[in-house]
Each structure stands twice: as structure tokens, then as C-alpha cells.
Amino acid sequence: MILGIDVGGTHTDAALLEDFEVKKKVKVKTNQEDILSSLLEATSSIFASLDPKRLRRIVLSTTISTNAIVQNKIRRVGLIIARGPGIPPSLLPFPEDTYLLSAYMNHRGFEVVPLDEKEVEEAVSRFIEAGIEHLGVVGKFCTRNPAHELAIAKLIGGRFKHVSLGHKLSGRLNFRRRIATTYLNAAISSLYRRFALAVMNFVRDLGVSAPVYILKADGGTIGIEESIQFPCQTILSGPAASIMGVLALSRGNSDAIALDIGGTTTDIAVFADGVPLLEGFGVKIGGLKTLIRGLRTRSIGAGGDSRIKWQDGKIAIGPEREGDAAALGGPYPTPTDAMVWLGLIKIGDRDKAGAAIYTLAREAGLSVDEMARKMLDTTLEKICEAVKEFVNEINNEPVYTIHELLEGRKIRPTNLYLVGGPSEGLAEPLGKMLGCTPHLLPHAEVANAIGAALARTTTELTLLADTEKRTLTIAEEGETMYIPPRTKIDDIITLGKERLKERAKRMGAKEDELEIEVLEEQEFNMVRGFDTIGKNIRVKLQIKPGLIAGYNSEKGIR
Amino acid sequence: MRKTGLVFFPAFDWAIAPDHPEREERLLYTQDQVFEEGLLDFDNIVEFKPKIAKEEDVKRVHICVPDVSSVVTESHMISAGGAITAAEKVLSGEVDNAFALVRPPGHHAMRVVHGARGFCNINIEAIMIEYIRRHYGHKRIAIVDTDCHHGDGTQDIYWHDPDTLFISMHQDGRTLYPGSGFVDEFGGPNALGTTINIPLPPRTSDEGFLYVLDHVVLPILDEFQPDLIINSAGQDNHYTDPITNMRFSAHGYALLNDKLCPDIAVLEGGYSIEHALPYVNVGIILAMAGFDYSDIREPDYDPEALRQSAEITAYIETLAEAIYRKWQDRKNIKDVGRIVNGYIKRRKRIYYDTDGIVEFQEESVRVCDSCGGLVLIESRADTGYHIYAICVPGRSCAACRAEGEYIFESTPKFKYNYVYFQDREKDVFLVK
């Protein structure tokens, strides 16, 4: 049996599954002040009739990290930065509590200026004096050579509560994002650690010995103990849970759109051959662009409860939500009211919906029917337009080879999956407008919990072999090793796959879910003068977001 | 701050040959540096996917022998398309300026194309410029070529065009390929002074480049008053470039770009792919976007070691003065060549070093006060092709057009493999 729990902003959902059948679902209100109590409330009825020994795994998606960042409940962080030439310090994020070193590496990972230990000591004493307990260390091109970051960590020793190193958090190139990512990781580390330990205790007290996982922004899971090192990866796990829920509850492997139509917003995700798409570099949170792997979503400020106004002879939807729909006692007309009035959904009081729509209809000189139609059409158009723009953006992503430019795969969605309250009334027309077959999903009310429950462990690995230097660097592992000059790209891929498997297992993956995908494989002859001096081989591997072994996309979830 | 468009297309799967300077690896480290600096995350730097140029875009500029598809590959059409995309973003107002960081380059490709020369098959700036004029109306355009090699292809294409100012600063042709670009190359009889060459001595450093920029290029631009400034942004003046002998730095390139303030920059050459290009390109992007580029510096940069000699400084000062004086005096130049039946003829022998082809060309221009003048070209290459081309210029006068049309009709086909008629004004291209 598997238990999935999603601690969302308003509700906490739990779903208990056995052989991909939903045995029990629970929905309670979330207490933001005390997430653990919400956990307890959501799971108590489940555990009342469940032998904890029968649980195979528990997966939790939580807003704790997201909230900490968005609500600015984070710790002060000292940053030690080795930046080298390039963009000026004024264009780096975080001017305060930042110490710039003179050491740096170049793009090939050669050390240009060695580390000056005195500078590190000065930074450390300055931060200690300022009462800073959390530290981030980031070097430009540290993914090409982590030596400076590792040496700095060694010098710092145990003098701080937490030290985050840039290269451990992502193998991708983007110094500014790496700084932001490292900063966030350090800033929420104490808060997250406390939370994770509390969850571990809570589960142990229930008598559960099964492994506990946390859902990450990329829709994959990570063992809770491992996650303590990488708290930043647990941000945005709610939206990720929703997308993984759609993945579990829908069937087939098509190009598809998933819409999570909520009260305030509509979240859009895209699947290519049934696999949810990831952000190119990383997700954005609290105004910061990061290197945190995350599912690619687009959110628009139009949901079932968005306030509708009549403005300049036109309907204006959202982005604000001023309460429930009028049909449910709310103050203003909303898309939900239009659907209620037109008989597309049956909730609340149709007369109240009509009365609210009437206020707009009178202003516009239309009948209530006409206005309700207009409200619905505008809502549909707004969602439709956002979906098309999003798909268009994905299809127009820059590529860097002639092959990709000419033969590049385009997303052409054929299916539309909808979850969320108002989706019932919008599914048919949206499907028509987008040229997709619409599907309302079963168990949609606990889709997030189901998504979390069934998500597999994901991870990625970035390898760069430079046969002139005779080194192979594995960025995320902070490893540099010798390779013979005749190394070939296939050797690197083989080695990378082994290392990725080890890493995934360390993160909590089971042997049967290690489905590896080669994201990038490039090999360049390095020519200087008229001689080929070596090869520059670049390989990126991942275990892509997906569902645990045993899930059958034909059968889906019962 | 300015909004800058970036068309980045490194063509990681294309090379002239595996060990040729123009190879897959060329923009690899530039990509690394651009990505690592996070330049694409700034709201005012936007990346665009290149479009693919069409045959008609090429035919507006070139006479490809025997036809377009025989002398270009997809890579050339993408490179030219990338330049077009950059221009479209600027002219539509989506961005303030744009940089087409694309390869392969194009500034050695002349009007008639029998093959590749100087790593270039088709002239991507010229294709872009004629695309602009076709789709956005006629413009006065200045091209400033800062590649280390003389932009002989661009010069050839605009030699007779009084509305296109071509300025090339490059290593003296006596010391470097293609061996041209001297001060006396000053434009055709109908376009005197709209070709300006600034041949700089080997080992010229930042100081020298910026001196001619300040004392020749900018003052001439000021007087020419172009609607658009295009920078052929070759990067082989760099002190680490393996195939040239100059001492320009990444910071110098950024400063030059900042002063020149081009509407569109297009990458040309530059083969110090590891030690120069990453820094030069980041510098140019920062400068175009209006960001502080004072921290752009190569790891091994040593201004003292790179300083140019006093002799070079003195030589450049004299050279700059002579060129500027010649420009100011351009309207008084009387001797434009021997006029025979209203035409002035020049003969050229063109060597296609990349493909090993030799071409003999006889080009006549109709002396005309009202337009750039009808151009007639007879070209014979050792590939066996013998062709004749009639080129009606943009904004042509009625007389030049009528004469061109008549000549096309009356030229006997049997004498040549092909007879081409190219009308830039009406965007017509005919072959017989």
C-alpha cells in the first residue's frame, strides 16, 4: 500500500492506494501555522484502520519551502562568491552579505587565479561577527571544476550551521541562477530540516517503517533524509503533485495539455508523449530565477472564483479573487456563476448567480443570458489563448544544431486533461477550441495526493570529458577524475549511467524505476592550430519524471 | 538600458572540414560563457530562434552560379536567416538593437558566387540589408566591418551603391588575406566615397582601433546620416587570434561597440574560440544591452604587453587624417576611370581559397547621375561556367532599367551557360 499526502495552501489531501486502486481518500483544511497537525488530521482516519506494516511507501508534497520563500520567512545568508571577469557585481543578485573572492576558474575548468585562504578567513570572520549562521559558496564555472568550492568548505569546517555549495545543487551553467539557488537552499535549510525531522518522528511514532519521500518541483521524489541537504528542491511541490496526478489519472502517452482550474488561477502544463515537460534552466520563485529543476508550468490569473468586471465595454477577468462565487454566497460575479446560470454545473444557488450577473448585464445593456454567455466565452478565450501561447513558446525554443532546427520535434496536443472545481463546465468547449479530446479525471479531488503517491525518484547528472586535460567532471557529484586520452562518448555515457543509478538509489530510487534518458550527448573535436588536441564530450543524463514501476498507463488508476 | 535581441545559432553540427577554423567547436565556449553569465535571464536581453532564409532572399543580392542550391547548404540559409531575424526584431520595434551570433560568416562573399571564399558562401549582411529594404522600405545604411580581414565581398556588393556606406577597418592587405582593402578603394564612379577602407598595421592595439573609430568612422557616419548602422562584428582582431596579427582586446571590442552603437551586429570571423570569443561576445552583448562591461577581461589580459609601438600610433594618426581628408574631398574627385559608351569597366581575378576556384570577371557600370547605375558582369570560372549578369540597382532610374531590360532580352543565350537578370528595385530575378 502507498500513501500520498499533499499539504496544499487551503486543503490537505491524502490518498491510500493498493495495486493502483484508490482505497481511501481524505480532504481536510490545512492549518498553515501547524502543518504537522494537518498531516495528523488527514492521516488519522486512514491509520485508524490500517496496519502500518502494510505500507510500502509514503510520499509527501508540502508547501513548507515555497511558503518560507514567498512569505520571506527565511534566514540571513552569507555568500562567498568566486566570480571572475564578466558581468559586474552590480548585476549579481544579493549585494548584501556577499564576499567576493579574487579566485576563479575559466570555462574549461582551468584555475586562473588560485584561492587565497586569507580572503576566505576574512569572509568567515565578517559573517560570524554579523551573526550569520547560514552560508552559501558559489564559484563561476564551479560545475567545470569544484575545487575552489570544496576547498572553501574545508576551510570553513563546522563554524556555521549550514553551508550550501553551488555545484551540488545543479550541473547547469548559469552563475546568477546558481547564486540564487544556493542562497535559497541555505536560507530555508534550518526551517526545512526541523520540518523533515518532525515528519520522520511523526511517521516513526505511527509505527511505519516504510520509506518516506518528499515530492520535488520536478515531479520526482527524494528520500526525506537526503532532502535535508537539498531543501530548495522541495519548493513548488504542490503544482508538481497536481501534474503527476494528471499523469497517473489520465491514460496513454500522447502530447497533451493539463489544466488545473482552481479558484484564483488556472495552471497549465504540457506533456510530450505523456511525459511532463521541465523548465529549461530551472524554476522561478519569489522573483528569483533559479537552477532548481522543475516542471514547466504557466499560471494565469483566471479561475472559477476570479472576479469579473465590465470595463471599457469589455469583460475583465481577475486576477483578483474576492471570495467565493456569488452562487455560493460570494460578493461578485465570477466564471463559476456564469456556468451555474447556463446550467453547465450544478452547485450553489442559481438565483444568486443570476442576481450577480444582472449587475453587469445592466451596466452593459445586455440580458442576463447574454452576459452569462459573454462571461463564459471570455473565460474560455483567456484560458485558450494562454495555452496556445505556452505551446507556441515551447515549440519556438531556440535550438543550436541544424538538425534540431530542421527536424525539431513540435508539440501537437491531442488530449486535454482537466482537474479542479470549474473544469466540468469548461471541458467540452475548451476541448473544441484547442482541438483536443477533453477528459475529466476520476478522483480529481485528490489528484495531488495520488500524484505524489505514485511519483518515482528523479535526478540528473552532468558529465564533461575533456580528453586534452584528461579529466572527467561529474558536476553534481563534485567529482573530477582521470580519463585516458582515447575515451569515447559511449564510454562516458556508460559510466554516467552507472553513476546516475548510484545517485538515484542514494536519493531513494528502487532498482526497477531506473529508467535513464540521455538528455544531451555532444562530442566536439578540439582543434588548436592544425592539430586535433582532444575531444570535448558533454553528456547529460536523467531519470525523467514519471510513475513508479508497475503502473500501467492502459489501465490507469481505479 | 536597451532591449537587445540575440539570435544565437552556433550550428554545433556543421563544419567546413573537421579541422577547419570554421568548425563545430567554434562557438562552444562562447555558449558556455553566455550561459554561465546568465545573460539570457535579463528582461532586456531576449533570445530569438533564427528563421531560414529563402532563395529569393539570396537572389536579391547574389548571382549564384549555376543556382542558389548549388552553392549554399542549410547552414548558410540559417546563418543568413539569423541575420534577417535580428533585423526584423529591430525594425518591428520589438527590440532596440540585435546581435546575430551566427555562423558560418559571409563578408567575403561577392555579388557573383561560384563557391566559397574566405570561409564564406553567401553574404549574410547584404542578404539582411536587401531584405530590410524589400520589407521595410528603402533605407540609408552604413556597414562598419570590424573583422580583421578586409570585407571584400561586402565591398564588391555595395561598390556602386551610393545609399550604402561600407567602412572596413582591418589588418593591412599587404600582410593578410584577402590582400585588398587599401585607401584608394573608394567606391565606384557613381558612389565615390561610400566605400571607406582603413588598413591598419599588424600589432595595432585597442588604442589604434579606437583612434580610427573616433577620428574616421564616427565623423563619417555623422555626415552620412544613415538610417541604420550594421556592424560586421568579426572578432579576429583579438590578440590571441591564430590566423591574424592584431592586438585588440575583449574590452576594446565592447567599448568599440558601445561607441558605434550599431542597430544590428552580425558575427563574422574570429577563431580564437577559447581565449577570445567567450569574452568578446559577452562584452558585445553587455555593451549592446547598455550594461556595465568594465569587468570584461580575458584571463591572460596584460595591457602593457599589448601596447602598440609609438611608430604604429604615429602611422595610424597620419593614416586616419589622410582617409578623413579624402572623404571630405570626395565630391571633387574628377578621375573616375575611362568612360566607353557611357560605361566604366573594371576587371577582376577572384580566387575562391576555400573551394580552390579561380574566376575572371569583367564588370561594367553605366555612369549615371540619377542612380547607382546598371551593372553588367561577364564572369568565367575554371569550373567551366561562363555567365553574364545584368543587375538593375535598387532605386534605379528609368534609363538604367530600360537599358538593363533591353540588354537581357538581346543578349544571345548561346554565348553563355546562363544569362541572369537581377532587379533589386522590383525584386525580379530571371535566368535564361
Ligand SMILES: [Zn+2]
Ligand atoms: Zn576575418
Ligand SMILES: [Zn+2]
Ligand atoms: Zn541610373
